Amino acid sequence: MPTHNEALRDQACLIIHGPDQPGLVAAVTALITRHKANIVTLDQYSDNPEGGAFFQRVVFHRPELAAVFHELEADLAETLTPYGMTWKLTDQSVPKRMAILASTSDHCLLDLLWRHRRGELPVSIPMVISNHTNTAEDVRSFGIPFFHIPSQGPDKSAAEAEIVKLLAGNVDFVVLARYMQILSDDFITNVGVPVINIHHSFLPAFIGAGPYKKAKERGVKLIGATSHYVTKDLDEGPIIEQDVARVDHSMTAADMQQRGANVERAVLSRAVLWHAQDRVIRHGNHTVVF
Amino acid sequence: MPTHNEALRDQACLIIHGPDQPGLVAAVTALITRHKANIVTLDQYSDNPEGGAFFQRVVFHRPELAAVFHELEADLAETLTPYGMTWKLTDQSVPKRMAILASTSDHCLLDLLWRHRRGELPVSIPMVISNHTNTAEDVRSFGIPFFHIPSQGPDKSAAEAEIVKLLAGNVDFVVLARYMQILSDDFITNVGVPVINIHHSFLPAFIGAGPYKKAKERGVKLIGATSHYVTKDLDEGPIIEQDVARVDHSMTAADMQQRGANVERAVLSRAVLWHAQDRVIRHGNHTVVF
Amino acid sequence: MPTHNEALRDQACLIIHGPDQPGLVAAVTALITRHKANIVTLDQYSDNPEGGAFFQRVVFHRPELAAVFHELEADLAETLTPYGMTWKLTDQSVPKRMAILASTSDHCLLDLLWRHRRGELPVSIPMVISNHTNTAEDVRSFGIPFFHIPSQGPDKSAAEAEIVKLLAGNVDFVVLARYMQILSDDFITNVGVPVINIHHSFLPAFIGAGPYKKAKERGVKLIGATSHYVTKDLDEGPIIEQDVARVDHSMTAADMQQRGANVERAVLSRAVLWHAQDRVIRHGNHTVVF
Amino acid sequence: MPTHNEALRDQACLIIHGPDQPGLVAAVTALITRHKANIVTLDQYSDNPEGGAFFQRVVFHRPELAAVFHELEADLAETLTPYGMTWKLTDQSVPKRMAILASTSDHCLLDLLWRHRRGELPVSIPMVISNHTNTAEDVRSFGIPFFHIPSQGPDKSAAEAEIVKLLAGNVDFVVLARYMQILSDDFITNVGVPVINIHHSFLPAFIGAGPYKKAKERGVKLIGATSHYVTKDLDEGPIIEQDVARVDHSMTAADMQQRGANVERAVLSRAVLWHAQDRVIRHGNHTVVF
Known part of the structure; x- marks a missing residue:
């Protein structure tokens, strides 16, 4: 409890x-x-x-x-x-139970774990699930259970079923902290709780692979991140929070990605906080954030 | 009407x-x-x-x-x-009547007049009063009455009395759009309506004359502006809005002052808008802005 | 001269x-x-x-x-x-000659004229050209010539030729201050000087008509503006400057458009300043801004 | 090595x-x-x-x-x-050796350790020194030596001497990551390498104890952080970087302090990065940051 x-x-x-x-x-x-x-x-x-x-x-x-x-x-x-x-x-005195799904990147994952430990997030974290093992030790050093569920091959249904089984009844919402697997419609339906995602965003948008490289070629001056609820339309769900950071020509695509990672973790942590405080109401494809 | x-x-x-x-x-x-x-x-x-x-x-x-x-x-x-x-x-369909007091600087004054004309500010502007004449033609080109009330010598009481007389019964609030005269306690009492001011602000603060020069010498990276209600403690009244802009070593004190002017007009216009929409509640020495 | x-x-x-x-x-x-x-x-x-x-x-x-x-x-x-x-x-003591092309919206146009008058922009402004007449009086009150060149019907070539004739030899660069006409490839070639444009931008992008309405429906939290050099790929040229402003659910699409207008004028004025100071170098489809 | x-x-x-x-x-x-x-x-x-x-x-x-x-x-x-x-x-291929001095707060300390581990900071970290022990386990989990040097009583000279002994010849610069001890002039002289500090900053400034409480009472809308080189004038040295975050009336002084901590860690990490990349030149009481 x-x-x-x-x-x-x-x-x-x-x-x-x-x-x-x-x-x-x-x-x-x-x-x-x-x-x-x-x-x-x-x-x-x-x-x-x-x-x-x-x-x-x-x-x-x-x-x-x-x-x-x-x-x-x-x-x-x-x-x-x-x-x-x-x-x-x-x-409000009962913290929401939040599961985190992650892959190899640790910037969003560790930021959430650490804010949680500092008391910045009114949640409990019953588990972290990753399709990789590289963050296992870090996660467990926070006293939080880590489960490794690999996700290889074209058919993700077995992995998804295993994740749903771990989550069922144990969590109130799920955070995709740079979880680099596309989730099926079935997963979204079966998981039965809100799922929050974070992804980079650009002005203008750069579709497809290598967005930082494309952004660099176009000479963008701002890079951003968007946190949203996951719906069956991948990356098109109701937006909770967004922010940007300035970049310039002297930065490589890798520098820009690093700066982007810093925006991502800041934006995701605000989206998680507001969700955990019941500040976000979904309506159609948008949100009201009080 | x-x-x-x-x-x-x-x-x-x-x-x-x-x-x-x-x-x-x-x-x-x-x-x-x-x-x-x-x-x-x-x-x-x-x-x-x-x-x-x-x-x-x-x-x-x-x-x-x-x-x-x-x-x-x-x-x-x-x-x-x-x-x-x-x-x-x-x-809310009755616009508040706003008087503007100005001196030689026109950046805040013109920004307010222009936003008003564009319909961005739910106010009427029955008059602009200045202790200088340089902005008279601009003000009148917006169809707004301009009154020149000089303020020379150490005794400002006659000028202040004349201003109070012009304002009495005709306005719901007063905006000091870079009005470079110190107003007496009596004026604040006699004017009988809220008075909103704008001034530059710095991290850390630079007290006294030549703040941009001091900020340059200290190498500040941000300069800001604060809009507040005027109380008897000069520049110490309840804050309505603040913002900052980045500066760097390559800017002269004059460049910084120019950038500061842009922050001032943006901050003042937001403070005026929120006051005009009855969003700001004063309490003690602070505000609640809904 | x-x-x-x-x-x-x-x-x-x-x-x-x-x-x-x-x-x-x-x-x-x-x-x-x-x-x-x-x-x-x-x-x-x-x-x-x-x-x-x-x-x-x-x-x-x-x-x-x-x-x-x-x-x-x-x-x-x-x-x-x-x-x-x-x-x-x-x-650098010779100001660049800047023509402004505008339509009915005055927010970018007037902001440039004021900044010019205040000495913030090291340019001269030999002319403003518009396909509407509503801003004529304002422009002329700054002592700047205003030319009305209507642009009706599907064939814009006569209007474009007239504009090119006015500009030829008289200007060093052209600013599209919310000029709501699509310029032909021929125009871009014939004008022979750099052309700077400003347009709204969103995270994510909303293509086509009514972008503010779409952004509102998606519940975006940031709206932005991008200033770029005009190339034959409409709105796809090298980016000079970008910025964003926060919005929330309580704002109507009209409120968001108003806030967007404020970002547009700020971004355009910085792009114009940097171009006028020879700070922007075009290279491929991006810029280096020193 | x-x-x-x-x-x-x-x-x-x-x-x-x-x-x-x-x-x-x-x-x-x-x-x-x-x-x-x-x-x-x-x-x-x-x-x-x-x-x-x-x-x-x-x-x-x-x-x-x-x-x-x-x-x-x-x-x-x-x-x-x-x-x-x-x-x-x-x-540039030789990372600068950075010592971190900390007290009980871990937000700046852990942020630096993470960024270092992710390869965001071109430094090595030979040691962390604290006058408390609460962060020892965390620091060592990063594979970094932790030294506890208590600092009790009015005479800090013994503790300072011990710190100087640990640092001597082993580090290229020192970061005070919320180290809550006032360092003597002798320490600054004896340590012989640049020392970077981070502190909160406000518009306007609130001097003395309980700045967040005072800021709350005044109703500030922005809180900030300043990173600077330490000189003999406490907190008055050349500024490297500054930033702010928005706050509002609904936040308690504790909420504001938490938000302030997030600004502090972001500002300090940028100051450290720029120092480590030799981008910061001190001159008089200010800096040029290239």
């Missing part, structure tokens, strides 16, 4: 989204007040006042939260069901 | 702050629902769930807003007075 | 590029020394020490530069021709 | 600074050509064409560099001594 985060004891986070209708915020906040909770932060946004979509994140403090959690959930179901809303209530 | 902004017709903004108490958000949102309005955006924040300060900004849409505005105000007064809250309701 | 810039009197800039060979820098700097000039700044870069390309920019100070300018050129020709180098010597 | 960096084999870096005089660049580049070397990059800058200071960094490639290194040095001494220049020639 994951260790509770004492600083967030008795703090709940409620996420709601669905078709906008008058009275929604009032109904929800009245419910929270009835349950003797105090609102700490509330962010609400409607993308169109007439017939648009409604998004709300509210963090509230309720002494003895654990004792009334199920009662709160039942009350929310009764209140929000008539409105046709999707919602989720979480106890 | 200022032209109404049709895009924001029937949209109200309510700002509330004061001692945090359970039930505040519920009470306010219930009131809004009772008045048949639909919440567009709501941001709420408490700086401490136990005994802290409460901040809320809510934008809502109410058909025929003008017809019910006073009724809404009366209802809010009745609801919020028992909680001891400070609050303000504004009709 | 353009006004000379006194601050840069007697300052020359020499740009050289071509196949890298040992002894090049020594030969050039010896020549400069022989001519009793003092080097102010020298930047040199080879993209590959073995068989790569050589790039050099050197700024030097020579009292009575005008008197020896042709002698310097002759000496440089004699020295550099055997090496097969491309080179150009300019008197 | 440190491992040589094969990618930089036969590449030399020459740094020169002193009083500007005509002919300097020509004399140096002629010398390089005479020695059959090819210039890869040359950056030169004079802060004033008349009577200013001269700065030059030139990287050149000379097959069999090691065999002619001393001959090159002798020739440079003969050429540059008459000009009164300070200069240094280094073989």
Whole structure:
């Protein structure tokens, strides 16, 4: 059982989204007040006042939260069901369980492990899975289990099935920390939890192999990284966070890749933090980040 | 009478702050629902769930807003007075009236006038006042009245009195767009509306005259600008916005000053925009920017 | 005849590029020394020490530069021709003549005119040409000639010929300040001087019409702008400068476009400045910016 | 003996600074050509064409560099001594030896160790010294010696002497990676190699204890970090690099400190990289970074 985060004891986070209708915020906040909770932060946004979509994140403090959690959930179901809303209530003192999938590159992986150890990420990390073994020792030095699942040959289904088996029931979300295998639609369906990816991005885009070489040839002045939820359209899922770094002509493609790696780890760590704090609401192919 | 902004017709903004108490958000949102309005955006924040300060900004849409505005105000007064809250309701389709005070530098002044003309700033500009005349023609070419009030000699009280007289009742806030006169405490009191200032800022700080020269000598790599509300402690008021730009050894102090001017105009325009949109709440010596 | 810039009197800039060979820098700097000039700044870069390309920019100070300018050129020709180098010597006190082509949008156009008036851009502006008339009054208020050349119907050749006729012999480079007409290959050939363009750019790229709407739907967190030299491959020429600004879900496509406009004008003004200072060397499809 | 960096084999870096005089660049580049070397990059800058200071960094490639290194040095001494220049020639394939001094915080320390292991920093790390033991295991897991030198009581001279003894002859520069002890003037003198420090910085500055708390109370929107060479004026030495990160009202002082730590490690790693690549020239109280 994951260790509770004492600083967030008795703090709940409620996420709601669905078709906008008058009275929604009032109904929800009245419910929270009835349950003797105090609102700490509330962010609400409607993308169109007439017939648009409604998004709300509210963090509230309720002494003895654990004792009334199920009662709160039942009350929310009764209140929000008539409105046709999707919602989720979480106890913020319970860290989300995050699995990391990695390959040979360690920059994103180690950055996440280290931020976790420093207490920067409100998650537990039950496992790291890699199709290579080079990071095993580092991962285990953080006291985190490492599983090696090779992924060779054209048929990845056995490897994917093994990964799904390890993850099933044990994690709340998965992070692809430069995991260099294309995941099948079946995997995305079977894994059953959100999957966050990170990849480089450029202005303009350079499609196909060797993007840093192409970017160098075009003389780009910025290179970037994008973190997004994985959907069946590879690399086309809802964006969580992006950032860029400056480069210039004096840098080799390798220098640019190194700088890109630094942007990747910074962007991925922010995306993971915001997901873990229930700040990100998916809607269609985009996100609202509160 | 200022032209109404049709895009924001029937949209109200309510700002509330004061001692945090359970039930505040519920009470306010219930009131809004009772008045048949639909919440567009709501941001709420408490700086401490136990005994802290409460901040809320809510934008809502109410058909025929003008017809019910006073009724809404009366209802809010009745609801919020028992909680001891400070609050303000504004009709977002009514642009705030902004006076600009300037001296010889035109970079901040012209940037504001031009953004206004492009429709980027939801304000009207009833006047520009300067202690110099060099910008008169430019200002008037935007169709905006220009008043020259010289400020010579050690005693500024006559000039300040004249400025206060021009402003009285005609403006909702004042922007010091590189106005190079120190304003007296009396002026700040008598003007009776918020005053926004912009000044350069450096890491580390360089106090006194010739800051760009000192920054050059120390070899700083970043220069910045800070926009803040003016209080009786000169340049020490609550910060609204800040930004920086990179500089290097090859730049002269004059180059750095030019780059600093570009940061100043960008930062000031954002501070003005957010103030005009009622996004900034002052509290003690800091701000909450929603 | 353009006004000379006194601050840069007697300052020359020499740009050289071509196949890298040992002894090049020594030969050039010896020549400069022989001519009793003092080097102010020298930047040199080879993209590959073995068989790569050589790039050099050197700024030097020579009292009575005008008197020896042709002698310097002759000496440089004699020295550099055997090496097969491309080179150009300019008197930095002579501002480059820049024409601006614009359409209805004024954000890039006016930003350039202001910066020019404030002395931030070492150029003269002999003319602004637009296919619309809405900016005529503004342009002329800066004391700059405005020419209206409409561009209707599918055949743009007459309009393009008229533009080329206005530009011929009168300008050193052309800036497309959001000029919303596709220029023909013939135009690019006939104009005979460098043409600088600015366009929005996104991570990832959104091709075709309505890019801001598409970016909004994908939930991008950054929008950008790219300034480049125009080549026959539309929007694919060598990049001079790029930058980005953050956006979020609460912004409409129009808000994002407004923020994009601010990035565009900032990026274009830097590209123009660097070109005007002879800092940009084109090589293949990229640039070296010293 | 440190491992040589094969990618930089036969590449030399020459740094020169002193009083500007005509002919300097020509004399140096002629010398390089005479020695059959090819210039890869040359950056030169004079802060004033008349009577200013001269700065030059030139990287050149000379097959069999090691065999002619001393001959090159002798020739440079003969050429540059008459000009009164300070200069240094280094073989870029020999990594500089860097000692790290740390205390309990590990963010800067571990970031440097990782980057080093990934090959991002052209240095060797013969030792880490700390006045605490908490990072010992981590440091040693990188295969790097860890020495614990406690620093208690008001008299630090014994601890400082012990540190100097460990460093003497073994390192080329020292990095204070959040080493929370004030170093005496004697230490700075005795250590005999450059010392690089990192500290937080704010706009405006907040002097004394609890800067994050003060910054929070003032509502700053940016927090930063500055890396500089240590001089006898604590925290006032020549700045190498600076950067900032955005913060807002919703962050606690602890959140801001965490974000500040991320800026600190990024800024320090860039300062270390540039120092290790001989890109930084100190002059008076500032730096030229090529």
